Amino acid sequence: GEDVEQSLFLSVREGDSSVINCTYTDSSSTYLYWYKQEPGAGLQLLTYIFSNMDMKQDQRLTVLLNKKDKHLSLRIADTQTGDSAIYFCADRTGRRALTFGSGTRLQVQP
Amino acid sequence: ETGVTQSPTHLIKTRGQQVTLRCSSQSGHNTVSWYQQALGQGPQFIFQYYREEENGRGNFPPRFSGLQFPNYSSELNVNALELDDSALYLCASRISSGGTYEQYFGPGTRLTVT
Numbered sequence: 001g002e003d004v005e006q007s008l009f010l011s012v013r014e015g016d017s018s019v020i021n022c023t024y025t026d027s028s029s030t031y032l033y034w035y036k037q038e039p040g041a042g043l044q045l046l047t048y049i050f051s052n053m054d055m056k057q058d059q060r061l062t063v064l065l066n067k068k069d070k071h072l073s074l075r076i077a078d079t080q081t082g083d084s085a086i087y088f089c090a091d092r093t094g095r096r097a098l099t100f101g102s103g104t105r106l107q108v109q110p
Numbered sequence: 111e112t113g114v115t116q117s118p119t120h121l122i123k124t125r126g127q128q129v130t131l132r133c134s135s136q137s138g139h140n141t142v143s144w145y146q147q148a149l150g151q152g153p154q155f156i157f158q159y160y161r162e163e164e165n166g167r168g169n170f171p172p173r174f175s176g177l178q179f180p181n182y183s184s185e186l187n188v189n190a191l192e193l194d195d196s197a198l199y200l201c202a203s204r205i206s207s208g209g210t211y212e213q214y215f216g217p218g219t220r221l222t223v224t
Contacts, residue, residue, distance in 0.1 A: 004152075031211050042112070042200055043153070043215040088152055097143050097166055098202075098213065100152030 002026040004091060006101035013109050018076040020104045022089035025070065029091040032065060033098065034074045037086045046074070046087075076106075084108045112136075114203050114216035122222045128189045131219045133201035135182040139214075140205060142184045144176060147198040147218070159184060188221075196223045 003025045012018045024032070030051050035043040049056045049063045049072075056063045062075040072089055086105050090098040113136035123129050135142055141160045145153035155168035159178035173189040182203070188195055198220050204213040 033213070035215070042114075042116075042217040043202075044112075045212055045214060048211060090152075092211075097155035097158055097168065098145075098153075099155070100145075102150075102152045 002091070002093070002099045004089060004099050004101040006087075006089060006104045008102070009105050009107070011107045011109060012079050014079060014081055016079055018074075018079045018083070018106055018108075020074045020076075020087050020089075020106065022072040022074075022101055023070055024072065024089075024091045024099075026091060026093055026099070027070065028093045029070075031092045032063075032072050033090045033092070034061075034063065035088045035090065035100075037088065037103070039085075043088065079106075079108050081108050081110060112214035112216065114201060114214050116199075116201055116216040116219050118219060119217070120220045120222075122224060123191050125191055125193060125223055127191050128187065129191060129221065131186045131188075131199050131201075131221070133184045133186070133203075133216055135184070135201075135203035136214070137182055138205060139182055139203035141203065142178055142182075143202045143213070144184075144186045145200040145202065145215075146170070146195075147200060148194075149197070153200055156186070191223045193223050196221060 033048040034046040060077045086103040090100045115134045143158040144156040147153040158166040162178045178184040198218045202215045
């Protein structure tokens with residue numbers, strides 16, 4: 001079945017760039033998403049990318065997609081303490097539901 | 111602010127009981143999905159409703175059921191609660207037309223089964 005994998009933890013210093021990586025197995029994935037979850041909260045949609053795109057930039061966020069390797073990354077420039085959270089990548093195929101990874105906990109040190 | 115609300119925020123139930131969780135979507139969002147997020151894990155898809163009909167289901171038993179209403183609200187019902195049903199339940203809504211692919215989540219209901 002479909003699988004989405006992420007590394008569990010990333011620690012960066014405030015002001016540095018963060019890169020969160022994700023791999024997926026479904027070659028039919030059409031849209032790929034990044035969500036942010038703060039403690040005790042729901043999921044906040046950060047950005048998404050169509051599978052026919054290589055890159056998408058939105059202010060401090062840059063998404064890179066390597067469809068050949070089924071690899072997705074989220075780069076956060078000038079990381080702030082408020083960026084500390086769990087980040088989930090998810091993929092969608094057609095009209096089906098989202099398949100989520102287990103999440104990457106980003107810790108930003110002052 | 112996603113425009114998706116859920117109630118209640120927290121709930122404690124006893125094993126074997128039944129529970130109903132509620133979600134209110136943005137106006138015009140004709141598709142609603144429910145997800146279960148166990149502690150330390152990513153959300154798992156339960157089922158999806160489009161125009162009041164279930165049109166997709168994940169690997170969950172029939173004791174998980176749902177309803178979607180014309181006023182963009184929906185319910186998740188769980189019968190015969192088990193300890194493993196303790197989780198954060200998230201609903202998400204979107205528009206299934208017009209090339210819109212954003213899916214917005216509510217804040218979730220934290221269910222504890224004792």
